[in-house]
Amino acid sequence: MIQRTSKEHVLKILKKNQNNWKILDIGCNLAAVEYAQTAADIEDFSKFYQEKNKEFILIKNKTLPFKDNEFDFVYASHVIEHIDDVSFFISELKRISKQGYIELPSVLEDNLVLSKNSSEDHKWMFKFDDVEKILLVEKKKELIEPFITHGVLFETLRKNFRSSLVLELHWENEINYEFRNFTVEAKKSYFYLIIKKYLSHFIRRNKIISLLILIILILLILFF
Numbered sequence: 001m002i003q004r005t006s007k008e009h010v011l012k013i014l015k016k017n018q019n020n021w022k023i024l025d026i027g028c029n030l031a032a033v034e035y036a037q038t039a040a041d042i043e044d045f046s047k048f049y050q051e052k053n054k055e056f057i058l059i060k061n062k063t064l065p066f067k068d069n070e071f072d073f074v075y076a077s078h079v080i081e082h083i084d085d086v087s088f089f090i091s092e093l094k095r096i097s098k099q100g101y102i103e104l105p106s107v108l109e110d111n112l113v114l115s116k117n118s119s120e121d122h123k124w125m126f127k128f129d130d131v132e133k134i135l136l137v138e139k140k141k142e143l144i145e146p147f148i149t150h151g152v153l154f155e156t157l158r159k160n161f162r163s164s165l166v167l168e169l170h171w172e173n174e175i176n177y178e179f180r181n182f183t184v185e186a187k188k189s190y191f192y193l194i195i196k197k198y199l200s201h202f203i204r205r206n207k208i209i210s211l212l213i214l215i216i217l218i219l220l221i222l223f224f
Contacts, residue, residue, distance in 0.1 A: 002102075002177075003133055005170040010101045011035070014073065021072035024097070026064070027079030036075055040064075062088055066096040074100035081105060081122045086137055090175050099172040102135075107143070107183065109165035113153055114146040127182050128167055135169065135177040143183065 014023060014035035025036035030048055032039040039049050040057040049056040057065055062085060074097040081104060083089045093100060104126045110118055119142070127136040148157065158165055 001133060001173065002135060002169055002171040002175050004128060004130065005101070005168050007101070007103065007166075007168050010075075010168075010170060014075075017072070022070065023073045023075065024066070024071045025075045025077075026059075026093075027076060027082070033075045033077075038071075062092075064092045064096055068095055069098065071097040072099070073097060076100060077103040078105065081110070081124050081126070081140075084123060086124060086177075086179075090177060093171075094173075094175060099170070102167075102169045102171065102175075104167040104169070106165050106167055109153070110140070111142060111144045112146055112148045112165075113150060114148060115150055117150075119146060125183070126167055128169065133176060135175065136180045136182045137177055138179070138181055138183060141183065143186070 011033070014021075014033065018035040018037075022038070023033075023036040024038045024040060025032040026040045028036075028039045028041055028045075029043070030045060032049065032052075032054060036054065038055045038057060039045070040059050042059045044056075044058050046056040046058070059065065074093055076093065080086060080089060080102065105113075105118070105122070107125050107127060110122060110125055122140050125138050125140050127138075128134075129136055153165075
């Protein structure tokens, strides 16, 4: 079964069981969860994790280099959206462990963030159906022109709007998922239209300030 959870709750569970469980962080880059004894990625970070006293395993093929049920818990944060063969990767997660944590960008975050990682490297979008308890998977599409940088995302938005921007899921024994077109056809929003709407709203709410700005601009044009 797969269901919603929170990263905070999962970290508490891992902290409590770190001495009894064998924990893997897969696709970790340089940010493996602290309670994982083993880290794995398609890039070689072995020297980095050697200093962190963690075992590092380099992933070279689609088939993960681990035995069946080798781990008690697999932590996969912002990984699946990059994977070409989602079905095979999910089957591999279930093969090497009986439970784990999956974190994914919501459709909203995936469309807001202005970065090569989001716009080019992400291959899939995700939505969780709380009624059927199933992860919905759809090919990545751009529904809105991205305009938020990673800096703004992590420093401001995720701190206060994490539940709207991130899917936090715990699975046990089974990862229920389905490829389904869940997005709705709608007119795409562009950055310049967003700015235009914002400026119009700002001018209406701040008439005096807007008038002063206009006067300053006129003076700059006339004298410079």
